[in-house]
Amino acid sequence: MIAYIKGILASxxxxxxxxxxxxxxxxxxxxxxxxxxxxIGQEMKVYTHMHVREDDISLFGFRTKEELEIFEMLIGVSGxxxxxxxxxxxxxxxxxxxxALISEDVKTISSAPGLGPKGAKKLILELKDKMQFDEPDxxxxxxxxxxxxxxxxxxxxxxxxxxxxxxxxxxxAAMAVKKVENAPSYExxxxxxxxxxxxxx
Numbered sequence: 001m002i003a004y005i006k007g008i009l010a011s012x013x014x015x016x017x018x019x020x021x022x023x024x025x026x027x028x029x030x031x032x033x034x035x036x037x038x039x040i041g042q043e044m045k046v047y048t049h050m051h052v053r054e055d056d057i058s059l060f061g062f063r064t065k066e067e068l069e070i071f072e073m074l075i076g077v078s079g080x081x082x083x084x085x086x087x088x089x090x091x092x093x094x095x096x097x098x099x100a101l102i103s104e105d106v107k108t109i110s111s112a113p114g115l116g117p118k119g120a121k122k123l124i125l126e127l128k129d130k131m132q133f134d135e136p137d138x139x140x141x142x143x144x145x146x147x148x149x150x151x152x153x154x155x156x157x158x159x160x161x162x163x164x165x166x167x168x169x170x171x172x173a174a175m176a177v178k179k180v181e182n183a184p185s186y187e188x189x190x191x192x193x194x195x196x197x198x199x200x201x
Contacts (some may be wrong), residue, residue, distance in 0.1 A: 002059070006045045009038055017061065019046060027164075028061030029082070031089035036063050051082050058082065062089075070094050077118065077126050088112040096171055098131045103160075105170035158188040159195055172199065 005028070006091030017037070018031040028046055038044050046061035047068040060082060062068040067089060077127040087098065091112040100108040101124055109120035156177055163173035176195040177183050183191055 001050055002048045003044055005061070007043065009040055009042055009044050011040065012021045012037060017046075019061070026059060028059050029086060030063075031067070031086055032060040033090060033093075060086070064094075067094050072095065072125055073130065074123070077123055079122065080115075084112070084114045084119070087114045096175075097175065099174055100169075100171045101128050101131050103170040103174050104128065108169040108171045149170065155186055155188050155191055156183055159183075159191045162188065162192050163195060163199075 005019055005021055007026070008019045010018040010025055014032060014044055016027065016032070018025045018027055020026075028048065030046070044063075047065055049060040049062070049068060049072060051058045051060060060071065062071060069097060071082075071085050071089060074080050075082055078156040088109070091148045092100065092108070096108070099105070104124050106117050106120045106124065109115065109123060110117045115123075130172065159177055160170065160173045163176060165169055168176070173195070177191065179198040180186070180191060180194045183194075185196065
């Protein structure tokens with residue numbers, strides 16, 4: 001019904017924001033990562049999802065279309081409601097969530113309040129194959145994800161497993177390896193050292 005709202009940020013609280021548009025204040029529940037909000041009084045554009053129940057109509061807001069799409073995928077999974085969907089997107093960025101789903105990182109996904117390991121496993125089962133990365137500029141996780149999925153680089157796989165054995169989550173491990181330029185060209189021992197440096201930064 002409402003694709004997006006563009007207006008002035010009137011207020012922010014732990015549950016969401018009020019966005020003023022033509023004299024009306026729209027109450028929107030949003031993932032509350034404060035770095036993503038402009039200052040009070042500045043203009044912002046919010047993509048919306050209207051959730052209707054018998055006893056409630058709620059409007060959920062997102063800074064990007066991609067975040068909205070991921071939210072709608074999350075609540076499309078049986079047992080995952082809007083509050084848990086918001087909790088997941090508050091705890092993890094879209095990029096981190098996609099990486100966690102693809103690498104089957106139950107620990108990272110279940111770190112979201114309201115979602116336990118069982119729910120995380122269900123999300124992985126239902127959404128893993130639907131995740132796509134549209135980052136042709138090379139800034140996305142193509143390197144480690146292609147290795148995990150296609151077995152192209154034993155060195156990358158071994159290094160990721162090595163980092164996991166050291167206590168890091170699969171998502172942290174994959175992101176650390178991704179930051180190493182030409183990672184597949186290194187032997188696992190050297191790649192592990194370089195990846196660890198990225199984690200320490």
